[in-house]
Amino acid sequence: MNSAVDLPLGLADLSFAASGEALVRRTVLPSGVRILSEQVPGARSATLGYWVAVGSRDESDAVPASGERAAVPASFGSTHFLEHLLFKGTNTRTALDIAISFDSVGGEHNAMTAKEYTCYYAKVQDRDLPMAVEVIADMLASSLLDPTEFENERGVILEELSMAEDDPGDVANERFFSAVLGAHPLGRPIGGSPQTIRDAKRDAVWEHYRANYRPQDLVVTAAGAVDHDLLVSGVERALRGAGWDLDTAASPVARRATRPAEIVRGAAVVAVERPIEQANLLIGVPGIVATDERRVTMSVLNSILGGGMSSRLFQEIRERRGLAYSVYSFSGSYSDAGVFGLYAGCAPAKATQVAELMLGELDRLADGGVTADELRRAVGQLSGGAALALEDSDTRMSRLGRAEISMGEFADLDESLRRLHLVTVDDVKALAGDLAARPFSVSAVGSVTDDMFAALAR
Incomplete structure (x- = not known):
């Protein structure tokens, strides 16, 4: 292909x-x-x-x-x-x-x-x-x-x-x-x-x-x-x-509309108080839809920001400061909406600081962009991960299902790698800027209160 x-x-x-x-x-x-x-x-x-x-x-x-x-x-x-x-x-x-x-x-x-x-x-x-x-x-x-x-x-x-x-x-x-x-x-x-x-x-x-x-x-x-x-x-x-009538002619149901929906934030801060040792902290914004042309750029951005041990979030929050064991970024895309988020599990007393650092890394990505070396590492990580995943027939079966139901197109490994190598540092910076400008929501569970994160919401 x-x-x-x-x-x-x-x-x-x-x-x-x-x-x-x-x-x-x-x-x-x-x-x-x-x-x-x-x-x-x-x-x-x-x-x-x-x-x-x-x-x-x-x-x-x-x-x-x-x-x-x-x-x-x-x-x-x-x-x-x-x-x-x-x-x-x-x-x-x-x-x-x-x-x-x-x-x-x-x-x-x-x-x-x-x-x-x-x-x-x-x-x-x-x-x-x-x-x-x-x-x-x-x-x-x-x-x-x-x-x-x-x-x-x-x-x-x-x-x-x-x-x-x-x-x-x-x-x-x-x-x-x-x-x-x-x-x-x-x-x-x-x-x-x-x-x-x-x-x-x-x-x-x-x-x-x-x-x-x-x-x-x-x-x-x-x-x-x-x-x-x-x-x-x-x-x-x-x-x-099993009793189905396969003789009556019918057209397959239409795929979902992919025009981005207008999203109105549900809440700026949601804190659920629980007497547990850690605060589970999520910060995020509306993301991009599944068919958005920037979806490959989103994968690269996610890899650089919080997709591995060399990512910015991992290095800054875990390696340099020792504030969390688990810290990462993620994205989820659907037909007409999506989410982009940052996660950390940390001591409740450090939750505000960790939240500020996570947002700071996204802002730094938006303002300063990424280096050519970071881009190279991200493309390498995603390329290798995609190739290894396809050793499993589960992944291939799921890829077929998503292609038919959601995307309306099939992209094999070679095509996926070609698209990855087209992503530029400017693409990543532009998408980071778009995400950073969207209204944030904070979700936290643990010994936390709304007041701890009120200043972060924007």
């Missing part, structure tokens, strides 16, 4: 070679199901994912307006609730049957609910891929959402939320998203709240399931030891066997 390959929704078949002699193929069935594979020479295992482009942001207690993705009211946390329930049995398999299918072959299977999609995935030996295709298709297409299992899983999810509430890092992160993104749906917790889970009704979750788990919503991706033609026929056979 010499450039990224577009993935038009209306193109039925596509095939191209990717870096490392991998073969990428894509088939769009008449029903709207999209199936993508990346065959990797020499692989003996495969990772499979069934994706639905519905996440926590698509939930609403009210009937959505025309054109919104969710077709029915679904209380906050319902998408994550549904993810749990699809493991609890189908018309032909019990929850134990599903577990045994993978355990008996040494495979791995799980799922993840994100803010803009849900994915059910498995990693198995090549000979067991047909089994994984069939079992996950059955889970996704013919789940019973049994009322008794619904109530049992309600308790499980409440325990999961309690576990997260006991983790100060998780608490700080949830408050951070809410503070930075305000009322935007991306600012809500993926799992909902204990109250919304207690209030969730089986019928509402069932309607959410029926409205959003349809052929035109489904993307199937597989990477590793995979034969595309066998994958396509296996998916078709499994979905038909």
